[in-house]
Amino acid sequence: MKVLLIGSGGREHAIAWKLSKSNKVKKIFCAPGNGGTYKNDKCENVDLNGIDSFLKFALENNIDITIVGPEAPLVEGIVDKFKENGLKIFGPSKKAALLEGSKAFAKNFMKKYGVKTAEYEVFEEKEKAISYLEKCNYPVVIKADGLAAGKGVSICETYSEAEKVVYNYMISDVFKGAGKKIVIEEYLDGVEASILSITDGNTIIPFISCMDHKPIYEGNEGPNTGGMGTIAPNPHCNDEVLKEFEEVILKPTLKGIMEENLDYIGIIFFGLMICKKGVYLLEYNVRMGDPETQAVLPLMKNDLCELIFSALDKKLKTYEIDWEDKYSCCVIAASGGYPEKYETGFEITNIDSIKNLLFIAGANYKQEKLVTTGGRVLAITSVKNTLHEAIKSTYEDIKRVNFKNMYYRKDIGDN
Incomplete structure (x- = not known):
């Protein structure tokens, strides 16, 4: 069958890698994909962007199943639109996607159905949020209501820190609308x-x-x-x-x-x-x-x-899912400066020396050279019989690869 896989990150490369192992899958169109999917077996990158272009491609190319990697198209309602056009697509409806698309919706859902979660309040006005913070126990957690690429959560140790976060989210609008509504939540230690x-x-x-x-x-x-x-x-x-x-x-x-x-x-x-x-x-x-x-x-x-x-x-x-009786360790190599300002366009060298699994995220091929294009550039994953062996093997590999300003944490799995 023919698959349309939406997304361009390391997650999508990993999904494409796993799908390519299926004898049920003949072709995987990655929209837009990256340097990893470009080289992956059965994969072809297609330069598409936006729900309408995905839909048009799926209809014109008789796609058997569309798989959505990132959250944004799901929150925008891609599943509803594909189903309206008689296409198979794997993902939640627009309404269901609010469980990620709106922190307030999710917390209210948890409360309604008795899901165990931290105490919280929702605010749409800065003054009311600041007034609430004056009475809080610290630390406290502040979350942007909307999508913020995994970065819209702040743990604030003091009132002054919390006040600054509220200002950044609601007034400075650092998340381009996603922080206009916020959730202030009890801090959980664990x-x-x-x-x-x-x-x-x-x-x-x-x-x-x-x-x-x-x-x-x-x-x-x-x-x-x-x-x-x-x-x-x-x-x-x-x-x-x-x-x-x-x-x-x-x-x-x-x-x-x-x-x-x-x-x-x-x-x-x-x-x-x-x-x-x-x-x-x-x-x-x-x-x-x-x-x-x-x-x-x-x-x-x-x-x-x-x-x-x-x-x-x-x-x-x-259905039963079977798992390897082993351990995995994945470490991300990022562009120096991420998650703030960082430079791209640097060639990645020595990837042929990697012995474990390599998943590309923010990198693409230009004139047959793999160059950095994003903040998180690549991931190396090893699977071993013990966690210690997996961690050791991943770090041995990540030291082999190189690009200018490359950065990675040295303590993955230690805590």
Whole structure:
């Protein structure tokens, strides 16, 4: 079959890599793709941008299934539009995508269906938010309501810090509209975990757990990024934690999806905080995480295309996902200066020396040279029998590759 895969990041390269292993897949059109998908087996990059161009291409090329990588097209309603035109597409409806597209919608959904989450308040006026902050216990968490590329969350230690964040979000509008409405949330002290899952609207099957490392610097210091590395499975997600997650988060979420008729067939990502007082839900994502995907898919034994069609056919209740009894470690190499200002256009060298899996994100081929085009440039993932071996092997590889101003965290998997 012919697949249209929307997106251009490391997540999309990992999805394309996994799909290419399926004997059910003949061709993968990556829109727009990147330097990784350009070289990947069965893949062809196509220069498309926007829902209308994706739709036109799918119709004209008899695409059998469209898979949406990033959140923005889902929030914009690509799934509804494709279905209206009789096309198969994997992802949640526009209404369901609000679980990621609006933090306020998501928190209200959690509250309504008894999903265990932090206390919160929603604000659309700066003065009311500032007044609330004067009475808060610190630290406190401030979230932009809309999409902010994984960067719209600030942990504020003091009132003055929180006041500045509110001003940046609501007045300076650093997220171009996404922070005009904010959520102020109780701070939870614990260990984060990410659990990607797949749903057909009636069943949710969780994937293997993983641990993302979002801040730019070692020791989880500095501003949040889209993610600087991941390990899987998450060592903190023991049987007790996973059982509590299922009871207080997964089951009530599924109940809400069904009762609200959200038309949700796709990926649902649970961002968790494991605390002394239990497991809490921090956020939903309505697509695969990046770089979680690069760590999780290499551990999946199943045919990804087959799994997706089981969801589309609403047959997940009888489906079982098998996982390698191994560990993975994924480390991101980024452009120096990311997530703030950074330069691009630098050639990436020595990639042929990499022994593990290489997933390209912000890089493309120009005159047969792979050059940097984005903040997060590439990911290296190793799969080994122990976590220690996986971490060691990934770092041995990342030292082999090189580009000007290359930066990566040296402590992925240490915390």
